[in-house]
Amino acid sequence: MLETLAALSNGFAVALTPYALMWSALGVTLGTAIGVLPGIGPALTVALLLPVTYQLDSTYAFIMFAGIYYGAMYGGSTTAILLNTPGESGSIITAVDGHAMARQGRGAQALATAAIGSFVAGTIATAALTFVAPLMVRLALMFGPAEYFALMVLAFTTITSLFGSSVSRGFASLLIGLAIGLVGLDLQTGQPRLTFGSIELMDGIDTVVLAVGLFAIGETLYLAARHRFEREEIYALKGSLWMSREDWARSWKPWLRGTLLGFPIGAMPAGGSEIPTFMSYALEKRLSKHPEQFGHGAIEAVAGPEAANNAAVAGVLAPLLAFGLPTSAVAAIMLAAFQQYGLQPGPLLFENNPQLVWGMIASLYIANVLLLMLNLPMAGVWVKLLLIPRPWLYAGILVISTLGTYTLNNNATDLVILWAIGLLGLGMRITNVPVAPCIVGLILGPLAEQQFRRALVISQGDPSVFLTHPISAGLLTLAVLLVVLPALHRRRTPKAAPTAALAAPEA
Amino acid sequence: MRRAYTWHRPDLALGSALVVLAGVVASSAAALPRGAGFFASAQFFPYLIATGLALVGLVIVRGARQPEDSQEAVPRLDGWAVLLIAAGLVAELVLLDTLGWIPAATVLFAAASRAFGERRLWLDILIGLALAGVLFVGFDQGLGLDLPVGSLVENWLDAD
Numbered sequence: 001m002l003e004t005l006a007a008l009s010n011g012f013a014v015a016l017t018p019y020a021l022m023w024s025a026l027g028v029t030l031g032t033a034i035g036v037l038p039g040i041g042p043a044l045t046v047a048l049l050l051p052v053t054y055q056l057d058s059t060y061a062f063i064m065f066a067g068i069y070y071g072a073m074y075g076g077s078t079t080a081i082l083l084n085t086p087g088e089s090g091s092i093i094t095a096v097d098g099h100a101m102a103r104q105g106r107g108a109q110a111l112a113t114a115a116i117g118s119f120v121a122g123t124i125a126t127a128a129l130t131f132v133a134p135l136m137v138r139l140a141l142m143f144g145p146a147e148y149f150a151l152m153v154l155a156f157t158t159i160t161s162l163f164g165s166s167v168s169r170g171f172a173s174l175l176i177g178l179a180i181g182l183v184g185l186d187l188q189t190g191q192p193r194l195t196f197g198s199i200e201l202m203d204g205i206d207t208v209v210l211a212v213g214l215f216a217i218g219e220t221l222y223l224a225a226r227h228r229f230e231r232e233e234i235y236a237l238k239g240s241l242w243m244s245r246e247d248w249a250r251s252w253k254p255w256l257r258g259t260l261l262g263f264p265i266g267a268m269p270a271g272g273s274e275i276p277t278f279m280s281y282a283l284e285k286r287l288s289k290h291p292e293q294f295g296h297g298a299i300e301a302v303a304g305p306e307a308a309n310n311a312a313v314a315g316v317l318a319p320l321l322a323f324g325l326p327t328s329a330v331a332a333i334m335l336a337a338f339q340q341y342g343l344q345p346g347p348l349l350f351e352n353n354p355q356l357v358w359g360m361i362a363s364l365y366i367a368n369v370l371l372l373m374l375n376l377p378m379a380g381v382w383v384k385l386l387l388i389p390r391p392w393l394y395a396g397i398l399v400i401s402t403l404g405t406y407t408l409n410n411n412a413t414d415l416v417i418l419w420a421i422g423l424l425g426l427g428m429r430i431t432n433v434p435v436a437p438c439i440v441g442l443i444l445g446p447l448a449e450q451q452f453r454r455a456l457v458i459s460q461g462d463p464s465v466f467l468t469h470p471i472s473a474g475l476l477t478l479a480v481l482l483v484v485l486p487a488l489h490r491r492r493t494p495k496a497a498p499t500a501a502l503a504a505p506e507a
Numbered sequence: 508m509r510r511a512y513t514w515h516r517p518d519l520a521l522g523s524a525l526v527v528l529a530g531v532v533a534s535s536a537a538a539l540p541r542g543a544g545f546f547a548s549a550q551f552f553p554y555l556i557a558t559g560l561a562l563v564g565l566v567i568v569r570g571a572r573q574p575e576d577s578q579e580a581v582p583r584l585d586g587w588a589v590l591l592i593a594a595g596l597v598a599e600l601v602l603l604d605t606l607g608w609i610p611a612a613t614v615l616f617a618a619a620s621r622a623f624g625e626r627r628l629w630l631d632i633l634i635g636l637a638l639a640g641v642l643f644v645g646f647d648q649g650l651g652l653d654l655p656v657g658s659l660v661e662n663w664l665d666a667d
Contacts, residue, residue: 055651168566172525175560179532182556186549193553194535217596224588224622391625395616396638398592402599402615403608403642407652415600422596426589430582431521449552456547463546 004134011358015366020063023056024363027064028370031071036382037393038085039223042072042313043329043439044215047208048400050337051407058341059356063363065337069330070122070367073313074375077114077306078382082107090273090309093281093301100297111379112243113251113299114306119372120252121259121307125314126364128263133361136267136322137347145455146465148323150475152448155269155327157479159437161486169433176424176433177441180205187446188453200413205421207336207443209405211329213418214435216401218425220394225426227390251303254284258307266315269325273312277305314364321345321357324447329436332443511575518571525564533557588622595619607657608647612639636660 014020030052034045049068053061073090080091081098094114101110143151160170183194184204195201243251261283262276284304285294294301317334319325324345326332338345343353350357375382388396405418428435459465467473536553545551595618602611616635617628625631643661647654654661 051646051652052650168563168570171559171563172521172567175525175556175563176528178552178556179528179560182532182553189549191539191549193539193549194532196535220619221589221592224592224619225584225586226582227588227623228585229583389625391620391623391631392634394623395619395631395635398596398619399612399616399635399638400642402596402612403646403654406603407646407654410653412600412603415596415603419593419596419600423593427521427524430584431517433521445552445556452552453547456544461544461547 001131004131007134007354007358008130008362010354011360011362012365014059014355014359015063015362020060020359020363021366023060023064024067024366025370027067028071028074028367028374031068032075032371032374032382033071033385035072035075036078036385037075037388037397038079038083038386039216039219039394039397041215041329042069042076043211043333043436045072045075046330046333046337047211047215048404050208050333050340051404053337054407058343058353059359061337061341062356062360065334066360066363067367067370069313069334070310070364070371072330073310074115074118074371075382077118077309078111078375078379079386081110081114081302082383083386090277090312091306092274093277093305094309096295097298097301098306100295101299101302104297106297106299108379109243109247109299110302112376113247113303115372115375115379116243117251117255117258117303117307118310119368120255121262121309121311122314122368122371123365124256124259125263125266125311126361126368129267129314129318129364130361132267132318133321134350136318137350140322140347143323143471144469145451145458146469146472147475149448149451149455150466150472150479151269151323151325152444152451154475154479154482155325155444156437156441156448157482158269159327159440161482167483167487169431170437173428173433173435174437174441176428177210177438178445180210180438181442181445187450204446205417205442206408206414207332207439208408209414209418210421210442211333211336211439212401212405213421214425214428214438215329216397217418217422218427218429218435220398221422221426222429223394247299250299254280254300254304255307257283258304258309259311262308262311262313263315266312266327267318268315269319269323269327273309273316273328276308276312280304280308317364321349322347326440326443329439332439335443512572513575513578515571515573515578515581517581518567518573522564522566522568522571525560525567529557529560529564532560591622592619595622603655605657606659607661608643608654609636609639609660610657611655612642 015024030049031045034040034048035042046065046068053064056064076091077094077098079085080095082102084095084099098110098114101107156174160174161167183201185192185202192202258276258280261279262273265276266273281301281304284300285291288294288298288300290298316328316331319327320331320334324335326335335345343349402415402418405414406412408414425435455465456463466476532553536550536557539550541548541550595615598618599611599615602614613632613635616638617631620631621628643654646652
């Protein structure tokens, strides 16, 4: 406890220097500005802004990432509320009542309760992260290769059964990601796999290229293919920009309850920020005196899920930092960013790079304060970004995507891969296959294989090691149950209403 | 009365594609030299993934045979717009190393704007040039990254 506080104060000593504050401020501003653009969710925001940090020292780069990460979350909720196009699965619920409020001319109040709720939830959850992360590190120290492998299998199953419209589509996405992860030289034996004789493919396919290809190129292609058949509505901010006394009274409890749901679920290897937002919505509806308003602009239905979403986002960082285990698309890209700097999150990172880890955690607190200052008075400015004519907006997104991809390795090969992945993304979008499991699969697949083979080397080739180690056996059992139980449940109950809309943001 | 069963085409295509991918992964794994111990070899994971892909693909293909009246509508798509953007991306990538970043990015910008229904080509080119120029100055000169320099435009912006 005291150790943690000391480490945190050292972190603040790093994060509060004017130089660090500048990068933090730049990160939250860019994160919000890019995150607010329709069609760009937090994962893509972080991926697109990676090149901006290439020349930075790793500590400041991650301080900036922390800002981008939180900023993109704030920006995403603005788009969800005013445009009804949630940029990521965590703000789908926000979009429902938030957009209804915007239609009634209460967009400003929806934005305010989202922003303040995000601040409250983000701050409490960051504090929780501060104390949970070192505990998780202690747990991680007990993990050998077999346990790591089992943990990753658990993450695979939860990610696939929680995202998207159907389990089979989730698995399809994960397996596509795992297959793409095979491309390149096998780490242990040096044999090329799935390279089809191409030298360029020997290095494998970059997580960032996959994320930009699926999220930016695939999504833009889909929107281009659909734009003639759809129209969107933007609602200007009007009337009082402040929340009334009643708005506050109806918001603060949902904020706190959302935080309580969001952080623990986000921090579990099961993870994700989507589930807690649904739970928060259901909880607020049950507790509300006006459940009939839900779905038609109830402020609680924005305050709770938005808080839950932001708390989960902080929670996701705990397994990422302690185990190197990404449980969301954004976390996968953060992990890729760590790898870009030759860093591997885990107990050793806390040991060897305390100024980086704690500087980043401290800057999460700072980012929250900066974002509140940035968002409440400047909501009107961000809204202006929504008014960019669509052809130029999407053309610009494509140009920036190719810029980010090219600068990754300074060669055009990545652009060829980007093109192919963009078409894959279009296909997945048309067939309602969620994208996030694919990205997590790509980055986690090779790591899982490495741990698997390492465990076998230690056990001298005996595969029963995964079942004889108690932690590993427990995690694997949990993973199997998570797939089997819902399937059995579905078989007994009649087919539920299709939830295809949840697979991907609807434009 | 019996309901008419037909194939839901997107699902059929998705499932078949997964089965084909499974075949590709498995055959490439089969070509690897055999290592000592199957589980720890470079072949085990590819085979595992191929098996998974084939199973999921078959499940989706089976589910694609649905009663006609309960099928989800296939969304209408504008193939021309997709083609235009795909071509714009190829053009950028081909032109990048010869003409340089700014002209190549402008071509992509103009093609993509067109795909989204913007018809004023000269305006697209102007905005594309401006955006590509700002990005070039910001990233190449400001952040010290290397963007391709061609003979047409970038030299004007080079300070040295």
